[in-house]
Amino acid sequence: xxxxxKKLVEEMKEGSVRALSRLIxxxxxxxxxxMEAMKLIFKDTGRSRIIGITGSPGAGKSVLTxxxxxxxxxxxxxxGIIAIDPSSPFSGxxxxxxxxxxxxxxxxxxxxxxxxxxxxxxxxxxxxTRDVTKILDAFGKDIIIVETVGVGQDEIDVxxxxxxxxxxxxxxxxxxxxxxxxGVMEIADIFVVNKxxxxxxxxxxxxxxxMLSMSASDEMPHIPIIKTVATQGEGIQDLTDNISKILESxxxxxxxxxxxxxxxxxxxxxxxxxxxxxxxxxxxxxxxALVQKVLDRQSDPxxxxxxxxxxxxxxxxx
Ligand SMILES: Nc1nc2c(ncn2[C@@H]2O[C@H](COP(=O)(O)OP(=O)(O)OP(=O)(O)O)[C@@H](O)[C@H]2O)c(=O)[nH]1
Ligand SMILES: [Mg+2]
Numbered sequence: 001x002x003x004x005x006k007k008l009v010e011e012m013k014e015g016s017v018r019a020l021s022r023l024i025x026x027x028x029x030x031x032x033x034x035m036e037a038m039k040l041i042f043k044d045t046g047r048s049r050i051i052g053i054t055g056s057p058g059a060g061k062s063v064l065t066x067x068x069x070x071x072x073x074x075x076x077x078x079x080g081i082i083a084i085d086p087s088s089p090f091s092g093x094x095x096x097x098x099x100x101x102x103x104x105x106x107x108x109x110x111x112x113x114x115x116x117x118x119x120x121x122x123x124x125x126x127x128x129t130r131d132v133t134k135i136l137d138a139f140g141k142d143i144i145i146v147e148t149v150g151v152g153q154d155e156i157d158v159x160x161x162x163x164x165x166x167x168x169x170x171x172x173x174x175x176x177x178x179x180x181x182x183g184v185m186e187i188a189d190i191f192v193v194n195k196x197x198x199x200x201x202x203x204x205x206x207x208x209x210x211m212l213s214m215s216a217s218d219e220m221p222h223i224p225i226i227k228t229v230a231t232q233g234e235g236i237q238d239l240t241d242n243i244s245k246i247l248e249s250x251x252x253x254x255x256x257x258x259x260x261x262x263x264x265x266x267x268x269x270x271x272x273x274x275x276x277x278x279x280x281x282x283x284x285x286x287x288x289a290l291v292q293k294v295l296d297r298q299s300d301p302x303x304x305x306x307x308x309x310x311x312x313x314x315x316x317x318x
Contacts, residue, residue, distance in 0.1 A: 005037040013044065017112065020040040020139050024114060026139060027131050038131065048080075049247050052159030053147045055168030060194040061147050063230035064239075069111055070151060071240040072143050080136035081113045082129060084148040084158060084251055112136065126157040127267055156183045161260045164246050166239075168192045169208065171200030185211065188223060190242055196227040196235065277308050 003026050010295040011019035027034045051068075055062050057066040062083070069079045114132060116125075121284045133144050146162055148155045172195070195205045205225050212223055228235030249279050250256075281287040290307070 002164040003031050003033060003037075006040065008042045009037055012135070015140075020112065020135065020183060021114075024132050024135055027135065028128055030114070034087075035266055037193045038134065041134060041138045045134045046137070046252070048133075048137040048141050048144050049164070050133050050144045051074050051243060052146060052165045053168065054149065054155060054159050054161035054165065055194075056170070058168045059168040059229045060128050060228075061149075061168050064166075064192065064194060064228065064236075065145050065147050067230055067233055067242075068145065068240055068243070071236060078140065078142045079111050080133075080139070080141035080144045081134055082136075082144065082146045083113065083115045083306060084125070084129065084146065085154065104166065110138075112141070124267065124271070125154045126161065127264070127271070129158050130161060132265060137312040153183070156187065161263070163250060164189045166190045166192055166243070168194050169204055170230065171198050173205050189221075189246055190239070191223065191225045191262045192235075192239060193225065194230050196231045197232070200228055236301070273309075273312065277312070281308055 003022075005023075005026070006018045008023050008026070012023050026283050029035060053065055054242050055061055065081060065083075065218060071083065080156060114129065114136075115133065129146060131244070136144050146159060148158050165187045166183055166191070170193070191205075191208050193208070197199065207224050212225075226235055226239050226242060228239060230236070236308060281290075290299065290304045294301055294304060
């Protein structure tokens, strides 16, 4: 069925959650015309702030997300949540006390939660996430939280382009610093030591502090380390205060945003070219013939690639 993008975008902007969901699915699946939809959406983006929450599996990211969402909702802000490959479901407040749960069901009516699979994201996971954040942005969400397990490069790339990254650590994982993957440390704006009700939380905080002071320089901003017990709501106010403070101090249209945009445009361009070339060569069967030649050592992969992109290079005058 052909997607009526224009109508969907209009309905989404009018506040239809059904249109919002449909739009996200269509863009995620790269259904024909998805770029037209994104074009219609783009000018209405750039308003929401995006928070990345990453950390090891089971660190309490979802409970923290619930809690942060509740805090922001109390401030009158609307929140959208993107959960990447969640192995445990969001509670929607079910883990919190009755008092909070009751309040949440009333105030959080506008929270939108979307899960995304890590594998098979067309156009790449980080681009898919960026697309979804843009749609939520245009929908009018003030805050978008992206929750992802910090395990691989894919996940790191996902949070890299958010406005602020929270890295969640927990005691009881042996050497906590070792448990934090290289690459994740560098992108943290805030460290959370969750499950502070457990033994060893202070040591984890000390270890992180030690590691930070080793790489500290004058230009480096202060990186807060906040202890929380997400299930009890402890430390959450401190966390959201720090999040708000950092977000307020970060201007829009900075070199960071310019870098992100450059990266995004280049990645999109590469994928568009690749998919055009691919479909052109796969459609007429020439590709199989070329592969056979490589197999027979009559050609090589390098020459094949050159042949495939030759028309584009000629067009560009190269
Ligand atoms: N003791 C204790 N348990 C906690 C705390 N925060 C979360 N938990 C528990 O830890 C478990 C995992 O919490 P989640 O929020 O699902 O963790 P997650 O990081 O989102 O997990 P994945 O998305 O599966 O990686 C749940 O059973 C929580 O109840 C805490 O501060 N203290
Ligand atoms: Mg989770």
